[in-house]
Amino acid sequence: MSSPAKKQTEKRKTEKIAIFGGTFDPIHNGHLAVANAAYRQLGVDEVIFMPTKLRYYKKDRAGSEVYDRVAMLALAIDPYEYMRYSDMELKARPSQNYTYLTLGRLKRLHPNCELIFVLGGDSLEYLATWREPEKLLSFATFAAAVRDDVDEKRAKELIANYERDYPGSRFRLLRMKPCAISSTDIRNRADRAESLAGLVPEAVERYIRRNRIYKKGV
16 A cells, blocks of 8 residues: 555656646445546546645534545545645645646646646536636636436536636536445444444544544544
8 A cells, every 4th residue: 555645746647637626524335436437537637635724613523633634535545546646735825725726736746737627516506706716717727516307407507607607717517426425424424333334434533433533432
């Protein structure tokens, strides 16, 4: 197994990179399915997971610490040579922790690469409300994951609106099978000491059990 540090810093010659952001608390098989779909359907050289610094939880939920999220992420992607993770957003100051700034930094680091930002179809609804949408949409192609005909129809409507309002913006559709896996459900199951089989990679489940992640009151 390669170390998290190696998984993070290993460099390869790339021409097209998919960026996949989220809290990943924890990373689960649904996230990996999206990453694999991006690799297959978008023709990218690698998929970079970009864990975010902030967690948005209700007070009755138990979330993991940053180092646990990174450790679980490293374990989950270790079998895949084309998957990496970046701690860029984890290191950024709060005032600089916006997606358009992250993509701008990545564009400067990879000036000759096409960047594709992967997001869920539901997030596509709110893309215009993100900070500096015009700059945001100029830095990358946006790939929206859709899971059925209804999702695809709505995504196409939204994309047509964005392409009209933001000339030069670029979009792709990422077609996925329906997936009912939820990080919230996984955290609740872990708290009740229930099996996580089929929801997270075995290495991630062992890490959760061994370190009692998501146990409320611990």
